[in-house]
Amino acid sequence: MKCRRHSQRQTSVSALCGAAAVIGWLLVAILADLLAPLDPLKSMTPLALPGATGEGGVTFWLGTDLLGRDILSRLIYGTRTVVVLSAVATLSAYVLGVGAGLFAGYVRGFADTALSFLANVMLSFPVLVLYIVVITAIGSSATNVVLAIAFGSAPVIFRVTRALTIDISKRDFVTVAIGLGEARWRILASDILPNAAGPLTADMCLRFGYSAVAVGALGFLGLGPPPPTPDWGSMISDGRGLAIVYPHLIVFPCLAISSLMLAMSLVADGLHQLSLAR
């Protein structure tokens, strides 16, 4: 008993830390214009080390890259790219996956078979390969990154939602709603979706983290938003050739990606615990 309470408190503490970090990154994205000390696109002293001072007395807190752009400022502006792209991608994936999952799980029959088959086909590709195929097919742009990630994650969300829907629609209160003559869409919206929301919200946080990593990975592969847009993935990619000599080129963007991912996982974990406790 004591032990369980202890671990619950630990969970909520770590979830709060995670939430704080996520909020911190969001603030960075929103306030990038105020926070960034320098122009992220302007070339100054190339390959300055962290803490070095450049012309005009400016300090490069995290150093500069090959083209002499301030890494701190690029990192701060890059937050926007990552946060916006991964949030939009995750939300689109959810709209798609939850919509199709609710429909297939409630209606069953041929629609379910067809959608499940499609989802299985998509799931049989490694996610990264799927991204690359989609991006090479439709070209690399911010919109297409969102599309690729949304289509890549939707099948998993579809499967989770479908399973939850099938389970919940077998419960008596759904049968009662049918018996009252309630319309199908209303049963989905007010009886099934609210009861599936707990696990889905936890999953959404986790998936937001995955999307952030995916945005980074696509940037790294040169499939992200085209240069010179500041983007964590392409920062790592650009710096990796000189990483042994100038580790600051990649250490900071790597830390940024991992911290965001870790924070989202902690929040997801906390939400999961919360939905279990209820």
Next chain:
Amino acid sequence: MATDPSREQISGGEPILAISELSVTLPRGADRPMAVDHVSLELRRGEILCLVGESGAGKSVLANAIMGATSHGLAIAGKSSIRLCGQELVGLPDRVMRRIRGNRIAMIFQEPTAALNPSMTAGQQIEEVFALHSNLGPAAGRQRALALLEATRLPDPRRISQSYPYQLSGGECQRVVIAMAIAMAPDILVADEPTSALDATAQAEILSLLRALRGSLRLGILFITHDFGVVAEIADRIAVMLAGRVVETGPAERIFADPQHIYTRTLLEAVPSLTPPKNDANEKPLESALLTVENLSKSFGSARVVDDVTLTLARGRTLAVVGESGAGKSTLAKTIVRLVEPSAGRVLLRAADLANLSRAELRAQRGAVQLIFQDPYGSLNPRRRIGEAIARAAQLAGIGRVASRQTALGLIALVGLPREAYDRRPSQFSGGQRQRVNIARALAIQPEALILDEALTGLDVVMQARILALLRDLQKKLGIAFMLITHDLRVAAQFSDQIAVMKGGKLLELGPTEQVLTNPKHPYTAELLAAAPGRRAQFGKPRTGEPAS
């Protein structure tokens, strides 16, 4: 009151279990400080002591305390004492208690299937008891296991011992559990609602088995139940519990004939009699048919679950459908309202044939016949405030958004819940309260017929009587027809105008309640009547009907 002639008189065996001043405290913030409050009880060898009381009275907590297994958050208080043949059990280290459990005190539960390991055969599970508590070899263990299965009157013990729990019926599983419980010839058997989940005939067999074991093994049995029929059938002595206290103890005959405590009297008076009230049905004017079921069948694959059923439900009347589990009663109900598609037949609601309407037409007709399920927990959306759930049903009946709130509040008051209930969620209500919410919601859509599928089964007698009174009242005021699906013949006797008897999906008998209960036409009906527990006992004051035979 009449006594059961088959019951041997047990007199004054030595006390084997002496409980004195037993208190179990509840965690802070519970509805009362103690789950069990200064209880003193004695159980003698060869005696069945029935512990009765409403759900939440502390019966199961008491049983668990005897087993030395109080759940988390509960604690046995200071002066408590539980003595088994003079040996104090309170405060024994778990290592010692483990040897006493199963060896000298055994327990059986309400859900026999949950008490058995699904991946082991019945025989293996009994042999495991010997492996744990004795040094019997495997071969000898197997022999003893077979002997035990025979002792619990299982047909073909060899087959049963090689069967997995899922291959056995509920009654057979419970007998396997009993075989495990008596394997080490314990002094005491604690039975927590052991027959509540079983059919009437299986229940009768288990009760007679326990009575026999009490005699042959000189077992002391602490039998927990809320069913007074069962109490009348099996108890030597009765202890009545209310809110953690034992308010009355005494020999069964005395308690039934002359209850002292007002609560005991309330309980006994709430037990419905098996004798239907006289003349009630004949006085009511004839009513036109509301719902006509014609040759309705439902098959799942090759299994005909509902087989050619024809019946009518008249306006303002009550039809009880009785039968054991698996008789097809629930499927019949769901097929009537077309929550399950019928395989054949017609369901006429006035002129419309529900069985052949299109989906849109059916939705418009749905409100007319409402179904209330057995499980009050599952029937309410846990995420929805109950007032909103009721108001939504009213909206479906065509009442406006604003007015529906008033309707819901009115219905909440009608079923006897406080106004504040509107904004609460289902988890804040007890089972009985939730069932009243379900009734309020079903009424909100202004149905002409209400099908209650074992809707009162999980409730204790007092709550059951209250809900039945409410339903009777509604029928008088609004002329609603009820179809009451139940396996409790007592409720059927008191509440219905007609009884339909089902078995194996077929309708065996249909007739006026009085005629079916006093002069059954079909042998199976007679069999069901004979299995009804406590059929010879008379509880509380005699009612309008004649005294039981």
